[in-house]
Amino acid sequence: MEERDATYWIKRLLLEPHPEGGYFRQTYRSAVTIAREALPAGFGGARPASTAIYFLLQGKNFSAFHRLRSDEMWHFYIGAPMSVHVIEPSGKYSSIVLGNDLEAGQVLQAVAPAGCWFAAHMADWKSFAVVGCTVAPGFDFEDFEMAERAELARLYPQHRELVQRLTRE
Numbered sequence: 001m002e003e004r005d006a007t008y009w010i011k012r013l014l015l016e017p018h019p020e021g022g023y024f025r026q027t028y029r030s031a032v033t034i035a036r037e038a039l040p041a042g043f044g045g046a047r048p049a050s051t052a053i054y055f056l057l058q059g060k061n062f063s064a065f066h067r068l069r070s071d072e073m074w075h076f077y078i079g080a081p082m083s084v085h086v087i088e089p090s091g092k093y094s095s096i097v098l099g100n101d102l103e104a105g106q107v108l109q110a111v112a113p114a115g116c117w118f119a120a121h122m123a124d125w126k127s128f129a130v131v132g133c134t135v136a137p138g139f140d141f142e143d144f145e146m147a148e149r150a151e152l153a154r155l156y157p158q159h160r161e162l163v164q165r166l167t168r169e
Contacts, residue, residue: 079129
Protein backbone atom coordinates (compact mmCIF):
# COMPACT_ATOMS: atom_id res chain seq x y z
CA MET A 1 0.00 0.00 0.00
CA GLU A 2 1.26 3.46 -0.91
CA GLU A 3 2.30 5.57 2.09
CA ARG A 4 -0.31 8.26 2.60
CA ASP A 5 1.88 11.30 3.09
CA ALA A 6 1.07 14.91 2.22
CA THR A 7 1.89 14.38 -1.46
CA TYR A 8 -0.61 11.52 -1.63
CA TRP A 9 -3.40 13.72 -0.23
CA ILE A 10 -2.51 16.71 -2.43
CA LYS A 11 -2.84 14.47 -5.51
CA ARG A 12 -5.82 12.42 -4.27
CA LEU A 13 -7.87 15.45 -3.24
CA LEU A 14 -6.77 17.53 -6.28
CA LEU A 15 -5.44 20.32 -4.08
CA GLU A 16 -3.92 23.54 -5.45
CA PRO A 17 -1.60 26.05 -3.71
CA HIS A 18 -3.49 28.56 -1.56
CA PRO A 19 -2.45 32.26 -1.49
CA GLU A 20 -2.16 32.23 2.32
CA GLY A 21 -0.01 29.04 2.28
CA GLY A 22 -0.84 25.34 2.16
CA TYR A 23 -3.06 23.63 -0.40
CA PHE A 24 -6.81 23.67 -0.92
CA ARG A 25 -9.79 22.81 -3.09
CA GLN A 26 -13.30 24.13 -2.75
CA THR A 27 -15.66 21.19 -2.21
CA TYR A 28 -18.96 22.97 -1.59
CA ARG A 29 -20.67 26.21 -2.58
CA SER A 30 -24.26 26.59 -1.41
CA ALA A 31 -26.88 27.15 -4.10
CA VAL A 32 -28.68 29.38 -1.60
CA THR A 33 -27.61 33.01 -1.98
CA ILE A 34 -27.84 35.68 0.70
CA ALA A 35 -28.72 39.09 -0.75
CA ARG A 36 -26.33 41.97 -0.04
CA GLU A 37 -29.08 43.77 1.87
CA ALA A 38 -29.40 40.83 4.29
CA LEU A 39 -25.65 40.69 5.09
CA PRO A 40 -23.77 42.66 7.75
CA ALA A 41 -22.03 45.88 6.74
CA GLY A 42 -18.87 45.49 4.69
CA PHE A 43 -19.98 42.84 2.23
CA GLY A 44 -19.82 44.16 -1.33
CA GLY A 45 -22.50 41.92 -2.79
CA ALA A 46 -24.54 38.76 -2.43
CA ARG A 47 -22.80 35.67 -1.01
CA PRO A 48 -23.58 31.96 -1.00
CA ALA A 49 -24.98 30.86 2.36
CA SER A 50 -21.88 28.69 2.94
CA THR A 51 -18.74 27.35 1.28
CA ALA A 52 -16.30 24.59 2.24
CA ILE A 53 -12.76 23.57 1.31
CA TYR A 54 -10.24 20.86 1.99
CA PHE A 55 -7.05 22.47 3.36
CA LEU A 56 -3.65 20.82 3.84
CA LEU A 57 -0.58 22.12 5.61
CA GLN A 58 2.75 20.32 5.75
CA GLY A 59 6.14 20.84 7.33
CA LYS A 60 7.21 24.43 7.79
CA ASN A 61 4.59 25.78 5.40
CA PHE A 62 2.00 27.85 7.23
CA SER A 63 -1.27 29.64 6.72
CA ALA A 64 -0.26 33.29 7.09
CA PHE A 65 -2.22 35.72 9.25
CA HIS A 66 -5.36 36.84 7.46
CA ARG A 67 -8.93 37.73 8.30
CA LEU A 68 -12.37 37.27 6.78
CA ARG A 69 -15.69 39.08 7.04
CA SER A 70 -17.30 35.71 7.87
CA ASP A 71 -16.77 33.10 10.57
CA GLU A 72 -14.58 30.20 9.48
CA MET A 73 -15.05 26.81 11.12
CA TRP A 74 -12.10 24.42 10.96
CA HIS A 75 -12.66 20.62 11.00
CA PHE A 76 -9.83 18.14 11.66
CA TYR A 77 -9.75 15.12 9.32
CA ILE A 78 -6.38 13.34 9.29
CA GLY A 79 -2.71 13.79 10.12
CA ALA A 80 -0.88 15.43 13.00
CA PRO A 81 -2.05 18.26 15.27
CA MET A 82 -2.32 21.73 13.75
CA SER A 83 -2.08 24.97 15.74
CA VAL A 84 -4.43 27.84 14.91
CA HIS A 85 -3.61 31.27 16.35
CA VAL A 86 -6.35 33.91 16.69
CA ILE A 87 -5.94 37.61 17.50
CA GLU A 88 -9.19 39.44 18.19
CA PRO A 89 -9.56 43.12 17.22
CA SER A 90 -9.09 44.00 20.93
CA GLY A 91 -5.69 42.25 20.89
CA LYS A 92 -6.84 39.25 22.92
CA TYR A 93 -4.96 36.14 21.79
CA SER A 94 -6.03 32.49 21.77
CA SER A 95 -4.52 29.31 20.43
CA ILE A 96 -6.36 26.20 19.32
CA VAL A 97 -4.85 22.81 18.54
CA LEU A 98 -6.82 20.85 15.98
CA GLY A 99 -6.31 17.11 16.29
CA ASN A 100 -7.89 13.88 17.44
CA ASP A 101 -6.27 13.53 20.89
CA LEU A 102 -9.07 15.05 22.95
CA GLU A 103 -7.39 14.00 26.22
CA ALA A 104 -4.41 16.22 25.27
CA GLY A 105 -6.71 19.23 24.79
CA GLN A 106 -6.94 18.95 21.01
CA VAL A 107 -10.28 19.67 19.33
CA LEU A 108 -11.95 18.30 16.23
CA GLN A 109 -13.57 21.66 15.38
CA ALA A 110 -12.76 25.29 16.05
CA VAL A 111 -13.96 28.68 14.84
CA ALA A 112 -11.97 31.71 13.73
CA PRO A 113 -14.57 34.47 14.25
CA ALA A 114 -15.25 37.07 11.58
CA GLY A 115 -12.92 40.07 11.80
CA CYS A 116 -10.22 38.26 13.80
CA TRP A 117 -6.71 37.75 12.46
CA PHE A 118 -5.77 34.07 12.32
CA ALA A 119 -2.92 31.86 11.13
CA ALA A 120 -2.09 28.16 11.33
CA HIS A 121 0.92 25.83 11.28
CA MET A 122 1.78 22.25 12.08
CA ALA A 123 2.31 21.78 15.80
CA ASP A 124 5.63 19.95 15.27
CA TRP A 125 6.61 21.58 11.92
CA LYS A 126 7.55 18.14 10.49
CA SER A 127 4.25 16.50 9.62
CA PHE A 128 1.03 17.33 7.80
CA ALA A 129 -2.70 17.54 8.36
CA VAL A 130 -5.80 17.63 6.22
CA VAL A 131 -8.58 19.79 7.60
CA GLY A 132 -11.77 21.29 6.28
CA CYS A 133 -12.80 24.92 6.48
CA THR A 134 -16.42 26.01 6.27
CA VAL A 135 -17.25 29.69 5.83
CA ALA A 136 -20.67 31.26 6.39
CA PRO A 137 -21.72 33.52 4.75
CA GLY A 138 -19.74 31.86 1.98
CA PHE A 139 -16.16 32.72 1.07
CA ASP A 140 -15.33 35.33 -1.54
CA PHE A 141 -11.78 36.67 -2.07
CA GLU A 142 -13.28 40.17 -1.80
CA ASP A 143 -13.81 39.39 1.92
CA PHE A 144 -10.24 38.10 2.45
CA GLU A 145 -7.46 40.33 3.81
CA MET A 146 -3.85 39.12 4.09
CA ALA A 147 -2.01 40.75 7.00
CA GLU A 148 0.87 43.12 6.34
CA ARG A 149 3.64 42.21 8.79
CA ALA A 150 4.62 45.76 9.84
CA GLU A 151 1.02 46.94 10.30
CA LEU A 152 -0.09 43.87 12.28
CA ALA A 153 3.00 44.15 14.53
CA ARG A 154 2.25 47.85 15.05
CA LEU A 155 -1.37 47.13 15.99
CA TYR A 156 -0.46 44.23 18.30
CA PRO A 157 3.09 44.76 19.61
CA GLN A 158 2.46 42.18 22.35
CA HIS A 159 2.23 39.54 19.58
CA ARG A 160 5.17 40.80 17.49
CA GLU A 161 7.15 37.52 17.61
CA LEU A 162 4.15 35.46 16.45
CA VAL A 163 3.32 38.00 13.74
CA GLN A 164 6.95 37.87 12.49
CA ARG A 165 6.83 34.07 12.29
CA LEU A 166 3.40 33.74 10.65
CA THR A 167 3.35 36.53 8.05
CA ARG A 168 5.06 36.84 4.68
CA GLU A 169 6.84 39.96 3.49
